Amino acid sequence: MAKRSKISVIGGGNVGASCALWTASKELGDVVVLDIPQAEGMVKGKMLDLAQCSPIELFDCNITGTTDYKDIAGSEVVVVTAGLPRKPGMSRDDLIETNVKIVKSVSENIKQHAPEAIVIVVSNPLDAMVYTAWKTTGFPTNQIVGQAGCLDVARFKTFIAMETGFSVEDINALLLGGHGDDMVPLPRFTNIAGIPITQFITEARLQELVDRAKVGGGEIVKLMGTSAYYAPASGVVQMVEAIVKDKKRILPCASYCSGEFGIDGLFVGVPTLLGANGVEKVIDLDLNADEKALMDESASHVKDLVGIVQKMFPELA
Template sequence: MPRRAKISVIGGGNVGASCALWAASKELGDIVVLDIPQQEDVVKGKMLDLLECSPIERFDCNITGTSDYADIADSDVVVVTAGIPRKPGMSRDDLIATNVKIVNSVSENIKQHAPKAIVIVVSNPLDAMVYTAWKSTGFPTNQIVGQAGALDVARYRTFIAMELGVSVEDIQALLLGGHGDDMVPLPRYTSVHGIPVQQLMSDEKINACVERAKVGGGEIVKLMGTSAYYAPASGVIQMVEAIVKDKKRIIPSAAYCDKEYGVGGYFVGVPALLGKDGVEKIIEIDLDGDEKKLMDESISHVKELVKVVRDTFPELA
């Protein structure tokens, strides 16, 4: 009997718990969700609650809540959601300083207990945290990837489907670059069941969908006072499924690029082929002048974030 995949999630808050829910519902493998010792009983309770859904939802997997990193041993994939959200009055640099310490500590434990795992980083600011996880683990670049593009594209597709009154399943789309304001929209690569979206929507309406996707996270924070979690977790599990099932799916991801797109050795949002070895290939697409300008701006912002990490924590340079 083949061994089940093992998926570990570091951080048992809203995003981490939602990752466990989506992974269980898709029966992707055994699941471990780890949180800090002060939250051990809470995360154990959440995961027991989820396990008790299995007879009704008909999934077979082991689901464990823990605070002991030994429990993530032999993981195929480790998802990192740990970190604090940005609070009112907190600068970007303050957020980076706090979350680099958290992600650095988490990454060192992953290196010790799950050295063969593919690591998917969700913590913010994403581009800086993926870099931190890479430096802290010392893993090959194919083993480290960040989730942002899957979420941004899902939002973009949702808004186009809402505008056109069609199924979201028929929308194909692509976005590059950083998360949120730094994303690079690509309407030329957006279609509805193969029909170019420009034949179905005005440029004005397409741009409105792009702009709404850019601020999609902020829109949800304004409505409910906390960050989104169902959709970010869904984006993560789309990536997890591609890896544990070796599906070779092309999913926009924060992946390491050197010569690709002229990046020069940073993790940026690009179409990445995901399979059992993690990021197995970067897909380079042709960009026109305007798209390349936006992509270069996005890359420059990633470099600024990484510079803050390097300046604040020289050991990660």
């Protein structure tokens, strides 16, 4: 009899709870959501509430809210959403010091209690947090990956659908690089049902949609006063599904590059083959001169962020 997968989420706030909802509703496995002891009532209550949806939505899985890291033992995937969310006026980079401390502590516990798990990091600033989790756990690079590109591409596709009136299901797009302002758009890899996007949208208008996707998180922070959660969680669960079902999907993720795209030793948004072994391959592309310049600039900023982490926390160097 096949054993059910176990997916743990560290952080029971809006993103973590939304991850649990999507994961349970898709029946990807049993779900454990962990939060700090001060939030025990909140996380247990949320997960009990979610479990009580199962007779209506007809999904079968065990759903647990906890504050004890022992409960994540045996997880196939651990999702890290813990950390302070952005507030209006804050950049992702403003969160660095506080969130490194949080992600470092979380990663130490994952190393102790779920050493075989594939770890998906969502906490911001994303590229620096993936690096922090990797250095703290000491896990091989295939076991550590960041969710950013799935969200960025989803935003870009949404804006293209709004612009053209075509179904989001027929829109294919690819964005590389760091999360947010440093993302690298690749219009020549963007199409609608295989038809080049330039058949439908001018290059100038396409750039405007790219620019909106770049600040997509900030737009939502301004509107509702806190970070997005439905779409980030959906991006995570797309990755979780690829791993637990060994789907071999090519998704844009923050993965470790060792020479691909001319980048070495950094976690950067790249096309990533995701399967049961986590990051199974980074798909290298031949970029043109303009794309390469943007990718180099993006990687440079990721390197700067990692440098800040290393300066603040020499043990992570």
